[in-house]
Amino acid sequence: xxxxxxxxxxxxxxxxxxxxxxxxxxxxxxxxxxxxxxxxxxxxxxxxxxxxxxxxxxxxxxxxxxxxxxxxxxxxxxxxxxxxxxxxxxxxxxxxxxxxxxxxxxxxxxxxxxxxxxxxxxxxxxxxxxxxxxxxxxxxxxxxxxxxxxxxxxxxxxxxxxxxxxxxxxxxxxxxxxxxxxxxxxxxxxxxxxxxxxxxxxxxxxxxxxxxxxxxxxxxxxxxxxxxxxxxxxxxxxxxxxxxxxxxxxxxxxxxxxxxxxxxxxxxxxxxxxxxxxxxxxxxxxxxxxxxxxxxxxxxxxxxxxxxxxxxxxxxxxxxxxxxxxxxxxxxxxxxxxxxxxxxxxxxxxxxxxxxxxxxxxxxxxxxxxxxxxxxxxxxxxxxxxxxxxxxxxxxxxxxxxxxxxxxxxxxxxxxxxxxxxxxxxxxxxxxxxxxxxxxxxxxxxxxxxxxxxxxxxxxxxxxxxxxxxxxxxxxxxxxxxxxxxxxxxxxxxxxxxxxxxxxxxxxxxxxxxxxxxxxxxxxxxxxxxxxxxxxxxxxxxxxxxxxxxxxxxxxxxxxxxxxxxxxxxxxxxxxxxxxxxxxxxxxxxxxxxxxxxxxxxxxxxxxxxxxxxxxxxxxxxxxxxxxxxxxxx
Amino acid sequence: xxxxxxxxxxxxxxxxxxxxxxxxxxxxxxxxxxxxxxxxxxxxxxxxxxxxxxxxxxxxxxxxxxxxxxxxxxxxxxxxxxxxxxxxxxxxxxxxxxxxxxxxxxxxxxxxxxxxxxxxxxxxxxxxxxxxxxxxxxxxxxxxxxxxxxxxxxxxxxxxxxxxxxxxxxxxxxxxxxxxxxxxxxxxxxxxxxxxxxxxxxxxxxxxxxxxxxxxxxxxxxxxxxxxxxxxxxxxxxxxxxxxxxxxxxxxxxxxxxxxxxxxxxxxxx
Numbered sequence: 001x002x003x004x005x006x007x008x009x010x011x012x013x014x015x016x017x018x019x020x021x022x023x024x025x026x027x028x029x030x031x032x033x034x035x036x037x038x039x040x041x042x043x044x045x046x047x048x049x050x051x052x053x054x055x056x057x058x059x060x061x062x063x064x065x066x067x068x069x070x071x072x073x074x075x076x077x078x079x080x081x082x083x084x085x086x087x088x089x090x091x092x093x094x095x096x097x098x099x100x101x102x103x104x105x106x107x108x109x110x111x112x113x114x115x116x117x118x119x120x121x122x123x124x125x126x127x128x129x130x131x132x133x134x135x136x137x138x139x140x141x142x143x144x145x146x147x148x149x150x151x152x153x154x155x156x157x158x159x160x161x162x163x164x165x166x167x168x169x170x171x172x173x174x175x176x177x178x179x180x181x182x183x184x185x186x187x188x189x190x191x192x193x194x195x196x197x198x199x200x201x202x203x204x205x206x207x208x209x210x211x212x213x214x215x216x217x218x219x220x221x222x223x224x225x226x227x228x229x230x231x232x233x234x235x236x237x238x239x240x241x242x243x244x245x246x247x248x249x250x251x252x253x254x255x256x257x258x259x260x261x262x263x264x265x266x267x268x269x270x271x272x273x274x275x276x277x278x279x280x281x282x283x284x285x286x287x288x289x290x291x292x293x294x295x296x297x298x299x300x301x302x303x304x305x306x307x308x309x310x311x312x313x314x315x316x317x318x319x320x321x322x323x324x325x326x327x328x329x330x331x332x333x334x335x336x337x338x339x340x341x342x343x344x345x346x347x348x349x350x351x352x353x354x355x356x357x358x359x360x361x362x363x364x365x366x367x368x369x370x371x372x373x374x375x376x377x378x379x380x381x382x383x384x385x386x387x388x389x390x391x392x393x394x395x396x397x398x399x400x401x402x403x404x405x406x407x408x409x410x411x412x413x414x415x416x417x418x419x420x421x422x423x424x425x426x427x428x429x430x431x432x433x434x435x436x437x438x439x440x441x442x443x444x445x446x447x448x449x450x451x452x453x454x455x456x457x458x459x460x461x462x463x464x465x466x467x468x469x470x471x472x473x474x475x476x477x478x479x480x481x482x483x484x485x486x487x488x489x490x491x492x493x494x495x496x497x498x499x500x501x502x503x504x505x506x507x508x509x510x511x512x513x514x515x516x517x518x519x520x521x522x523x524x525x526x527x528x529x530x531x532x533x534x535x536x537x538x539x540x541x542x543x544x545x546x547x548x549x550x551x552x553x554x555x556x557x558x559x560x561x562x563x564x565x566x567x568x569x570x571x572x573x574x575x576x577x578x579x580x581x582x583x584x585x586x587x588x589x590x591x592x593x594x595x596x597x598x599x600x601x602x603x604x605x606x607x608x609x610x611x612x613x614x615x616x617x618x619x620x621x622x623x624x625x626x627x628x629x630x631x632x633x634x
Numbered sequence: 635x636x637x638x639x640x641x642x643x644x645x646x647x648x649x650x651x652x653x654x655x656x657x658x659x660x661x662x663x664x665x666x667x668x669x670x671x672x673x674x675x676x677x678x679x680x681x682x683x684x685x686x687x688x689x690x691x692x693x694x695x696x697x698x699x700x701x702x703x704x705x706x707x708x709x710x711x712x713x714x715x716x717x718x719x720x721x722x723x724x725x726x727x728x729x730x731x732x733x734x735x736x737x738x739x740x741x742x743x744x745x746x747x748x749x750x751x752x753x754x755x756x757x758x759x760x761x762x763x764x765x766x767x768x769x770x771x772x773x774x775x776x777x778x779x780x781x782x783x784x785x786x787x788x789x790x791x792x793x794x795x796x797x798x799x800x801x802x803x804x805x806x807x808x809x810x811x812x813x814x815x816x817x818x819x820x821x822x823x824x825x826x827x828x829x830x831x832x833x834x835x836x837x838x839x840x841x842x843x844x845x846x847x848x849x850x851x852x853x854x855x856x857x858x859x860x861x862x863x864x865x866x867x868x869x870x871x872x873x874x875x876x877x878x879x880x881x882x883x884x885x886x887x888x889x890x891x892x893x894x895x896x897x898x899x900x901x902x903x904x
Contacts (some may be wrong), residue, residue, distance in 0.1 A: 210832060371785065486751075491739070491743075493727065493736075494733075496727075498723040500723050501725065504709045504711055504717050505716065505737045506741035507708060507741075511746075
């Protein structure tokens with residue numbers, strides 16, 4: 001097979017790539033459409049596509065409806081239901097900070113994916129191709145009619161949508177809503193209605209892409225949900241604004257991934273390459289072409305509410321009671337002690353996430369990957385290099401810092417959405433490409449790590465390890481407390497109020513943002529080390545990229561006081577399920593998703609003001625700040 | 635003349651429209667310089683160019699003799715250039731006192747991560763005294779522990795000014811500091827900024843629509859019209875300049891009208 005590869009060798013891959021790419025482009029256009037008109041970036045877009053595929057499957061394969069009827073019903077009903085629902089959620093969180101909007105749509109993702117898994121189970125089902133599968137010869141390649149139909153639908157819709165926006169009245173209202181909703185409403189068009197239509201079309205495109213891609217991908221809720229990454233990459237090429245370019249971007253991603261598949265066939269060491277193509281494209285666009293259009297955040301309505309991330313007074317009594325309780329736990333819980341050790345280790349994960357989300361308003365959707373890196377580094381250092389336990393623990397934390405910086409630096413120059421996007425893609429890339437390498441979990445898929453023997457306490461017993469973990473958690477809590485009570489905390493609060501003012505007073509705010517991200521990464525790394533040391537071994541499964549989403553949902557549910565929230569979130573994720581019957585465990589994703597959405601939506605109402613009988617939604621002063629992130633570069 | 639801020643030959647184009655066309659202004663230390671012009675003349679755009687928030691299409695900005703055209707806003711602030719905003723950029727969820735502390739620290743720590751993490755005792759003392767001085771100078775004592783977001787516009791303007799004072803900028807760009815203030819508040823503001831120039835030797839470039847205030851406090855005026863500099867001279871000369879009159883208030887004799895109003899007010903209060 002060596003020698004000069006001819007075009008003929010590549011043609012089959014290009015055909016496959018264009019077909020798949022058309023669907024990525026369709027999904028991407030739906031995403032851009034809704035994002036442009038509502039300002040809300042929908043992380044649940046892939047989950048909606050999955051729901052569409054399942055609905056169609058039920059109607060067509062299970063109930064035996066003819067496919068055109070099933071398609072029309074699934075698309076029509078689905079886009080109305082999801083469009084209405086998404087618009088409600090988007091409207092509720094529209095004035096909130098970026099982190100809240102991300103949590104809301106990640107919550108919907110979890111809710112849908114959890115729900116689909118509950119209904120249909122988690123095994124992949126075959127999804128019969130319903131379009132004609134007869135082939136014809138194009139040059140030397142057999143092409144299915146289904147592939148042609150899919151590509152034609154993609155191109156057709158891209159052209160139709162482009163024309164719609166350019167030439168129709170509703171299309172221009174949609175473009176106008178992006179620039180100024182209030183002006184649009186002055187001209188007698190309701191911005192809410194315009195956005196609703198955008199959401200309906202956007203969700204419709206998601207559903208259609210899900211239904212069309214399921215025959216090749218198989219019917220699997222989590223696989224279909226991850227279709228979003230390809231759509232992200234398509235959007236990035238379309239600069240999150242141009243529909244035709246987004247479609248083209250989808251095709252580019254599809255073709256590149258297909259060509260990578262061919263490359264892998266001859267070079268097996270590049271196994272993870274095809275699935276990481278979309279992420280590489282996304283990252284390349286963020287790094288190389290940080291487009292100005294992307295950075296515009298639009299109108300931000302904010303309220304003056306003092307959100308206490310740290311109390312002004314230390315509640316000494318509460319801290320003492322908590323500490324005392326944690327100290328007597330090993331003597332009263334008996335065989336459940338491992339649950340409590342996990343509780344402590346996870347409280348460190350949530351401390352790390354809370355530090356990032358609550359104080360700086362940034363979000364990381366790759367915390368599981370950071371923790372995994374901490375765990376495997378710890379394994380290399382102790383089990384591999386024989387380093388002392390405590391030193392290895394610290395180094396495991398330090399090792400994650402450069403990784404955090406690599407992800408954060410390109411994305412942080414832009415706005416919150418792009419950090420979420422970059423970290424989301426990065427988490428998946430790590431899981432698929434780096435986890436299986438010798439750098440991390442290796443070919444066997446797991447790593448070993450010892451427990452500590454620290455002279456004064458023997459960590460090899462469960463009780464001993466519990467106290468070691470407790471000590472680490474206490475040190476981390478004190479460190480975080482000191483940091484956010486001091487200068488860094490002040491800077492971060494000011495940053496969430498007015499980055500512009502902070503920059504014009506001399507602070508390089510991006511340094512501050514990256515700094516917090518790196519601190520958070522270090523804590524996650526230490527937590528990962530504890531999570532591998534306790535059971536003695538760990539595999540990539542516990543650090544699946546999906547966990548990152550779940551963790552973000554959980555931390556959003558419990559509130560914004562960093563320290564109590566860390567323990568509350570950990571209790572929600574680890575402790576409560578341990579006391580519930582196992583049969584309830586399958587509802588976890590679903591329930592956390594629903595709760596995260598509810599908290600994000602309801603959190604926008606100032607309930608205390610409501611109780612006091614005030615009519616305004618925001619208590620003191622409402623102001624509209626046309627914020628341009630492009631002005632906040634330093 | 636002490637060197638301060640110099641914008642030379644600044645041109646800004648947004649798409650096809652020319653917002654600033656080869657404008658040059660200078661604001662030396664120890665002088666209160668006014669920048670006038672009707673709405674849309676390009677005053678705030680010029681401020682954005684000077685403070686580094688906006689890259690001009692062409693032109694240079696020099697600060698204390700150094701070419702800072704390629705620097706971002708934060709490094710320029712660290713060199714000693716501060717500004718306020720027409721729309722007021724306060725840290726709304728923080729108290730007045732904290733607003734000043736953060737601003738002072740921001741300039742102190744700049745881009746160094748280790749200093750963003752921790753403060754030293756010496757820095758805390760230094761910050762404290764700078765903040766106390768600024769609160770004293772701007773008369774913010776009564777509201778220092780209130781949340782900035784809950785204050786009236788008059789107080790907010792003063793907080794923004796005090797914040798810039800506390801940070802110790804040698805050169806200040808003030809963007810319509812009196813808009814939304816009543817007569818008494820405006821007078822107090824005038825006294826404060828005059829004091830900054832006379833006592834601290836600060837250089838100030840002031841965008842202002844309140845003619846009375848401008849004529850009272852400024853030593854030198856620049857007038858912009860449709861992105862072009864139409865006048866560069868003393869307030870007295872501006873009052874008799876036909877170009878300024880035409881640019882600023884069309885055919886009406888605006889500056890004179892403002893003067894008359896001022897006199898009437900003085901007569902009224904006497």
